[in-house]
Amino acid sequence: MDFSVKKLASDAGVFFSRAVQYTEEKLGQAEKTELDAHFEGLLARADCTKNWTEKIYRQTEVLLQPNPSARIEEFLYEKLDRKVPYRATNGEILGQYMLEAAKEFGPGTPYGSTLIQVGDCQRRLGGAEREFLQTSSISFLTPLRNFLEGDWRTITKERRLLENRRLDLDACKARLKKAKAAEAKAAVSSFVFPAEQELRVAQTEFDRQAEVTRLLLEGISSTHVNHLRCLHEFVEAQATYYSQCHHFMQELQKELSRWEFNRFYSQIKTSVRSPSPLQIEEVQPPASGTRKAKVLYDYDAADTSELSLLADELITVYTVPGMDSDWLIGERGNQKGKVPVTYLELLS
Secondary structure (H helix, E strand, C coil), rough: CCHHHHHHHHHHHHHHHHHHHHHHHHCCCCCCCCCHHHHHHHHHHHHHHHHHHHHHHHHHHHCCCCCHHHHHHHHHHHHHCCCCCCCHHHHHHHHHHHHHHHHHHCCCCCCCCCCCHHHHHHHHHHHHHHHHHHHHHHHHHHHHHHCCCCCCHHHHHHHHHHHHHHHHHHHHHHHHHHHHHHHHHCCCCHHHHHHHHHHHHHHHHHHHHHHHHHHEEEHHHHHHHHHHHHHHHHHHHHHHHHHHHHHHHHHHHHHHHHHHHHHHHHHHHHHHHCCCCCCCCHHCCCCCCEEEEEECCCEEECCEEECCECCCCCEEECCCCCCCCCEEEEECCCEEEEEEHHHHEECC
């Protein structure tokens, strides 16, 4: 009990001494031990690293999870050391809605079948996003958070201790200065020796703490190297994610274009075919002449009155009186038959 009281009194005396020294320094009434320029540079570099790391960490969190409520929930689960519950990505939710809507509208309808294709693509996009979020969190966010919550807290603790040692040292210097003044005035040497002893002890503790703090501050270089590697991994994860998204969307576009093309031209074939055969042998080119045409798409003749076509070939075409405007007569060498206008590009 007596020891505790003495320790409490001693701690209170040290605290009071530091408070007095700090106040006098602020008022310009006491001298302050300045750190060397190299040490000050290390401190400035450490502060800069901490500030920008914190900003990058916070904004990366916003990028990966824009919903602030979800971020707070994940933070609380981490602090409670509990597993974060499964949360579907927005792409996965949208894809699920589209697939369910397709069942209601009918998967055989044009709208329903397209919803199935797009919904499946959205689910794959959502899966790629989930993988990107997990990879980025592990390879980039976690190292930044470890620095802020681990290394930086240690540096801050040692810097605070160094500042206390510096205040103790300057307080001892002030007491020694007063002791010398009192000695000169009283013409006795009993004041200086204890003050010099205190100063030597304070100087030793300050130098030891300054070395510890300096080593920690120089470790910031290793932190930069580590964060540089993590940054490369983050960029790699982003590149993989966007490459997957681009690939999925290209596949979807091709599927939709192929489906639309087949549906559209199957309707054209059905609508443009003439219901009654024409006696092609009796058809003759008109006196007004013929034209050249380039075939745009392959076409299979439906009957003997039609002429099959191959894409990109050139044929001779002309009209005959009474013929449907959607058709022309086409000739290729000795072959002749009806051809649909929509499959041709008429040349001058």
